Each structure stands twice: as C-alpha cells, then as structure tokens.
Amino acid sequence: MRLLVVEDDKHLASALKRGLEGEGYAVDVALDGIEGEWLAQENEYDAMVLDVMLPGLSGDELCTRRREAGDWTPILMLTARSGPRQESRALDSGADDFLAKPFSFMVLVARLRALTRRGRQERPSVLAAGDLRLDPASHRVWRGDTPVELTPRQFSMLEFLLRRAGEVVSKATILSHVWDFSFDGDPNIVEVYVRQLRQRIDHPFGRASLQTVRLVGYRLDPDGG
Amino acid sequence: MRLLVVEDDKHLASALKRGLEGEGYAVDVALDGIEGEWLAQENEYDAMVLDVMLPGLSGDELCTRRREAGDWTPILMLTARSGPRQESRALDSGADDFLAKPFSFMVLVARLRALTRRGRQERPSVLAAGDLRLDPASHRVWRGDTPVELTPRQFSMLEFLLRRAGEVVSKATILSHVWDFSFDGDPNIVEVYVRQLRQRIDHPFGRASLQTVRLVGYRLDPDGG
DNA sequence: GCGCGAGTTCAGCGGGGGCTCAGCCAACCC
DNA sequence: GGGTTGGCTGAGCCCCCGCTGAACTCGCGC
Numbered sequence: 001m002r003l004l005v006v007e008d009d010k011h012l013a014s015a016l017k018r019g020l021e022g023e024g025y026a027v028d029v030a031l032d033g034i035e036g037e038w039l040a041q042e043n044e045y046d047a048m049v050l051d052v053m054l055p056g057l058s059g060d061e062l063c064t065r066r067r068e069a070g071d072w073t074p075i076l077m078l079t080a081r082s083g084p085r086q087e088s089r090a091l092d093s094g095a096d097d098f099l100a101k102p103f104s105f106m107v108l109v110a111r112l113r114a115l116t117r118r119g120r121q122e123r124p125s126v127l128a129a130g131d132l133r134l135d136p137a138s139h140r141v142w143r144g145d146t147p148v149e150l151t152p153r154q155f156s157m158l159e160f161l162l163r164r165a166g167e168v169v170s171k172a173t174i175l176s177h178v179w180d181f182s183f184d185g186d187p188n189i190v191e192v193y194v195r196q197l198r199q200r201i202d203h204p205f206g207r208a209s210l211q212t213v214r215l216v217g218y219r220l221d222p223d224g225g
Numbered sequence: 226m227r228l229l230v231v232e233d234d235k236h237l238a239s240a241l242k243r244g245l246e247g248e249g250y251a252v253d254v255a256l257d258g259i260e261g262e263w264l265a266q267e268n269e270y271d272a273m274v275l276d277v278m279l280p281g282l283s284g285d286e287l288c289t290r291r292r293e294a295g296d297w298t299p300i301l302m303l304t305a306r307s308g309p310r311q312e313s314r315a316l317d318s319g320a321d322d323f324l325a326k327p328f329s330f331m332v333l334v335a336r337l338r339a340l341t342r343r344g345r346q347e348r349p350s351v352l353a354a355g356d357l358r359l360d361p362a363s364h365r366v367w368r369g370d371t372p373v374e375l376t377p378r379q380f381s382m383l384e385f386l387l388r389r390a391g392e393v394v395s396k397a398t399i400l401s402h403v404w405d406f407s408f409d410g411d412p413n414i415v416e417v418y419v420r421q422l423r424q425r426i427d428h429p430f431g432r433a434s435l436q437t438v439r440l441v442g443y444r445l446d447p448d449g450g
Numbered sequence: 451g452c453g454c455g456a457g458t459t460c461a462g463c464g465g466g467g468g469c470t471c472a473g474c475c476a477a478c479c480c
Numbered sequence: 481g482g483g484t485t486g487g488c489t490g491a492g493c494c495c496c497c498g499c500t501g502a503a504c505t506c507g508c509g510c
Binding site for chain 4: 451452453454455456457458459460461462463464465466467468469470471472473474475476477478479480
C-alpha cells in the first residue's frame, strides 16, 4: 500500500509519514501542490492524503485535476476547520472523504483503511449521458448498442464534455483541457471538433446532445439528447 | 512479469538474468543490497530473488525493510548453505520461500512460478481472450486448437496484453513491463513485436484481436478478435 | 568456425488525423 | 430589412505516427 501525503506543514508532514509508515504504508511526501501533482502523475498510489490549503496548487484543484486526468485513486482531504463550505467543496472536487483538523491519528488510519479497502473497483469505469457511453480504459464509445468510431482528439474532447455533462463549458476551457497547454493555433478548432462529434454521436441517431450556448460555450445534455 | 534479482556474484547474476529472461521474465539485476533496495523502492516487481549474503545490506535486512515499508512482493531467498539457521532467519524476515545453494535452475523457476501465481490472489492458470489461450505454467499458446509458436519475448508481451485484455495499453507501459528498466533503445521495438504477434495469432486465422489505438496504444480484444 | 534464430535497429512509406482557411448561414440588434 | 457578429461548413494541406522489410548483432549449439 503506497500513499501520497501532500501537506505543507513540515512538522505535520513528517509526523504523518512516520506514523503511517508505522502502520505498514509506504509514504511519499510532497510539500506543495505542484510537487504533489508531479508525484501523483508519475506514480501509482493506493490512496492520497491532501491538505486543502497548499502553496502552489490547492488540494481542491489538485483533486479536480487528478480526476480530470482519469485518476480515481482514493483521496482523503484534510480541511482546515470543520466548515461545511470546505467540506462540500472537497467532496465536489472529487475527494472520497475528508477530515477536519485537528484530527486524531487513529481516525485518519481508520478512514484510510476504509478507503484503500474499498479500493479501485468502484471507480466509474464508464462515463455516460443517457445512452451515450464512453469507456476510458478501453477507449471506446457507444450510442445505445452501436459502437462509435472516434479519433483520439474527438475521444478526448467527448471524455472531457462527459465529465462535465450538464454544465456549459466555454471554448477556452475546452481548448485548455483538451489541447496541449502550449497550443496557440486557431480557436476555431473547437467548433470544428464539435461538428465532428455531432456527426458521429448525434446526427446518425437523430439526437442533439451537444448544444450550442451562444456567446458562452457548449453543453452536453446529461440525458444524452 | 518483472523480477528483481539481487546477487553479488556477477557470474551467477548474469546467468540468472539470461536464464530467467529465457523463461519470459523481464529481469533487473542489482549487485548489492543498497542498489537492490533502491530498485525495489522505485519499481513494482512481480517477485524478487535475494541472496542472503550481500555487501552493503544483507538479504535478510533488505527483506525485513521491504516488509516494514509495506511492500509484500513475493520474495525468494537464496541461502548459502542449507543451514537451518539461515533458513529460519530468512523466513522470519518475511521471505516467502528459500532455496539452498547450489540449486537447480529448474527448481528455481518452478518455485518462482508458484510464488508469482500465489502472489496475486488466485489468478487463473490459463489466460484467455475468446479462443486465444495462453498457459503461463507450460509456456504454451493456442488459437482454438492450433498451437502457436512464440519466442520468449513474444510470449511475455502476449501474456502482459492478456492480463489487460480490453484495456488500451500505451507503448510506454508495455515497454516498462515487458522490457527491463535498463532498456533505453528504440521504442519502435514495441511496434515490431506487435506485428510479430499479429502474424502469429491473428493473420493465419483471419482475426484482428490486437488493435491499434492511434496515439494511445494497443488493445487486445477480450473476445479474441 | 559456422549457421541459426532471437532481439534490435533503421530508414522509407503511406495514410489518416490535426489543423487552417475562407466563405456561408443563423441569430441578434437597430 | 440591413448590418454585424458569432457559429457552421467543406475542402485541402501537411506532417506525424505506425507499419514494414531488411539488415545487423549477439549468443548458442553443432
């Protein structure tokens, strides 16, 4: 069982490391969000413990970004004080559990054990909106029972839209998440791919799941159109 | 299947490496305990073979420390002489099995096979995708009733793909699991082996079980094509 | 030594996916 | 209705990725 602890308070961080190692975990520690994200990208952990307040990249953001990257490692968030605001934000961003500081070490261990036992199986293996389904692992898409062929870029864009089904997503957001950060080409590319997606997941089936919200962006109907 | 061998006798170490690679394992070698611990920390092996007597850090100590770090990779310990003292120390330190020098290579392979089989919870003895079957123990492959001849590396790659049937696996993932860490050659090698596999398990049977997912990787059809 | 087979490297190719662009159309405002 | 703005469309170019065949190395057995 390998854990990642992201905590900027050095004292707490080393205490957690020693304590959790005593419980039989292998523990990696990062002192800020940037380093944490790097480690999370490069390694496969059985669970992560994130502080909400972090320099560089907050726990919330880090959590969101891991989920967007398709990483469903169990995440336990440490919130500064038991404020319902922080707690709900933590869960919204995709955390599996949270713990308010100050906390008892035994409670932390118990929660972690629950998380790692629950483990990996119940990650949403398939994203869906109505009868539109996408499986990130096998890289395949269906409308109902009909398989749909998509190019990698089309797939990546649909995956992103599905993770935000029901929300309106701006073209800029799509650009920055689906295209490389350094992309500085014609933003029209988003429209081009919207069209390609519609031609593959909507038109042949007489649907309209991918809606235009003029001047704002696009919205994927969570019911599939 | 990836192994770590920690053995300070260079002659024996390289013999083990070659022999085990001939059995289809990817093998990393460390010549002392320190290097061994480093590699064990940084990588996830399917089993480790440790010599008891090692410069730097003895096999016993290394074993103990891996267990303390929460690493329960199956460990086979090589003891210098069949002394009950060494054997019991080996098992006490958390090893799963031991073998007294001098030993027969066939016995080593058999014990390793038992360990890696036991390791993950009761994996099926025969891997299959549709009518494509692979038996890790006897090292044989069939398409339907027709036996298929594969070289060790081809076999190892097919075994890995079968264990992840249905998923898309990237070339980098394949490289790191089927080749050992010191390999830094042309990644094109994966494409070459994909082609060889297709020529043996697909083309003669008019199948297409090994699919290319452009820019992402390869996927073995869990139904065999 | 010689031949063989496995593993690896390499260069060329062919196609398809990514992206651009210019023109068209629909919506909104006056 | 006319103008303006933003989104849609279809064609086309280009380059990257994956495929392929052949050559080379190395170890091993005869």
